[in-house]
Amino acid sequence: MTDPSLFQIRGLTVTSGVLPLLQxxxxxxxxxxxxxxxxxxxxxxxxxxxxxxxLLELTPGLSITGEVKFKASPxxxxxxxxxxxxxxxxxxxxxxxxxPASILANVLFGVKRLGILPxxxxxxxxxxxxREAALWDEVKDRLKGSALNLSIGQQQRxxxxxxxxxxxxxxxxxxxxxxxxxxxxxxxxxxxxxxxSRQPIVLVTHNLPQxxxxxxxxxxxCAGRLVMFGPTAEVLDAPALEQCLxxxxx
Amino acid sequence: xxxxxxxxxxxxxxxxxxxxxxxxxxxxxVLFIRQSLPVWRQEGWGFLTGKRWFYRQEEFGLAPMLHGxxxxxxxxxxxxxxxGIGAAIFTAEFLSTRLRLIVKVAIELLAxxxxxxxxxxxxxxxRDWVYExxxxxxxxxxxxxxxxxxxxxxxxxxxxxxLSDDALRTVPASQRxxxxxxxxxxxxxxxxxxxxxxxxxxxxxxxxAVGRACGEMIAVFLVVGRQDNQWPDxxxxxxxxxxxxxxxxxKLGSSETNIAYGDPLHWAAMVALGLVLLALVTFITAIGxxxxxxxxxx
Numbered sequence: 001m002t003d004p005s006l007f008q009i010r011g012l013t014v015t016s017g018v019l020p021l022l023q024x025x026x027x028x029x030x031x032x033x034x035x036x037x038x039x040x041x042x043x044x045x046x047x048x049x050x051x052x053x054x055l056l057e058l059t060p061g062l063s064i065t066g067e068v069k070f071k072a073s074p075x076x077x078x079x080x081x082x083x084x085x086x087x088x089x090x091x092x093x094x095x096x097x098x099x100p101a102s103i104l105a106n107v108l109f110g111v112k113r114l115g116i117l118p119x120x121x122x123x124x125x126x127x128x129x130x131r132e133a134a135l136w137d138e139v140k141d142r143l144k145g146s147a148l149n150l151s152i153g154q155q156q157r158x159x160x161x162x163x164x165x166x167x168x169x170x171x172x173x174x175x176x177x178x179x180x181x182x183x184x185x186x187x188x189x190x191x192x193x194x195x196x197s198r199q200p201i202v203l204v205t206h207n208l209p210q211x212x213x214x215x216x217x218x219x220x221x222c223a224g225r226l227v228m229f230g231p232t233a234e235v236l237d238a239p240a241l242e243q244c245l246x247x248x249x250x
Numbered sequence: 251x252x253x254x255x256x257x258x259x260x261x262x263x264x265x266x267x268x269x270x271x272x273x274x275x276x277x278x279x280v281l282f283i284r285q286s287l288p289v290w291r292q293e294g295w296g297f298l299t300g301k302r303w304f305y306r307q308e309e310f311g312l313a314p315m316l317h318g319x320x321x322x323x324x325x326x327x328x329x330x331x332x333x334g335i336g337a338a339i340f341t342a343e344f345l346s347t348r349l350r351l352i353v354k355v356a357i358e359l360l361a362x363x364x365x366x367x368x369x370x371x372x373x374x375x376x377r378d379w380v381y382e383x384x385x386x387x388x389x390x391x392x393x394x395x396x397x398x399x400x401x402x403x404x405x406x407x408x409x410x411x412x413l414s415d416d417a418l419r420t421v422p423a424s425q426r427x428x429x430x431x432x433x434x435x436x437x438x439x440x441x442x443x444x445x446x447x448x449x450x451x452x453x454x455x456x457x458x459a460v461g462r463a464c465g466e467m468i469a470v471f472l473v474v475g476r477q478d479n480q481w482p483d484x485x486x487x488x489x490x491x492x493x494x495x496x497x498x499x500x501k502l503g504s505s506e507t508n509i510a511y512g513d514p515l516h517w518a519a520m521v522a523l524g525l526v527l528l529a530l531v532t533f534i535t536a537i538g539x540x541x542x543x544x545x546x547x548x
Contacts, residue, residue, distance in 0.1 A: 086432070099428075114433055114434075
């Protein structure tokens, strides 16, 4: 691949009725490391993130224009199958979403339906994914037990394992620690730092210390516009950041 | 909630009314059991298993009517369950909230049509159609268990649909979104997430509809033929469906009930029919309600 960027976003505009959620965003997300979206609530961070795997279009009443390229191919082109695209792009939500089934069934939920692995390799895949999500030692003796009995921090790591089992090309995380306590947050942050060597991660956060701990590069959004982007230290020191986080300015 | 709530006037009054309702049900049961005692003394369990009902010979067996009830309910269910659940998948999973409510109101209006009107429609449209469609099996007329079942299927369709729709809507949207984010398409999401998690509610919808189907009288009465003592030669065959039959409720709705009132034994037999019907419907409905109220796991 000659193009080093993972996502190329050009003129991306999202409106809900007449209300603009994103206004002509142009951004390149590089193919390595952790890239963070920061900004105040309602700035359009999650909207931008969900436009990267076309999950946004499942929300009725939104109009999406502009272009997004993933690995140099446009994802909003008519020939693209959005389901196949989503299968290649893993996603972690703010609240862990656990299916009311066993831990094992949860880990294998995606990979089983997508049919990307032969049946006999599924168990190994589950173990691998749970190890990658640092959950294996805690659950290996109760894989058949209900996933709903796990703590919320464990549930979030189970969700991570579930998406890792599908071997995605990139991970999108939408404020993955905002529902968690400090210890679980630290566990997820450690995982982000560890996983970034294997696959790029795009992270939405409103927690600036977290952004500075985890992200190599940041994009600052404010009221649906991309204010600036660049190396983390640069963005966190910029006067624009202070302005943007003052409630009156947005 | 912490601590005990004190008894308020509202609580007293509503509590008293609830007790009244329960007492009325208990009194009804006691009355029915007492009134039906003579026939239980004479027939014993034979009342449930006996295949002959000739009141002049004082023979009372309700098995053919039980068969009729079950046959009619099964036909109705075979027709209405797939259609109703299929339609509910459409309204719950694919329609916008606004459209869904419009469709739901329309469907619930269907459920409010008096059953005698359905019965008239059955005579008008269904009877001849069944007779002609089944001509090569040589039915004696269009008044068959099948006709009653089809009509009943149309009648319970709204119940199944609207209850299934409710059951599907209890599955949180976040569950569907998580499945879609993993790359499942909308069909796979319906199959593996929505239907799977709504399953107890769907079974409840079916059971509540069956409860209604078993008790339904007038519409079936008009098209089922009301032929007594139709015990099939082969229990698990479709052939008896093309013959006239009788269900527990159509028997009770017939003029025989009035005739029976003068004769203690005959009257006891009719009341016992009512008791069996009551027990059957209550049992099925109770399981349905229980499943429906079982809390969602997430």
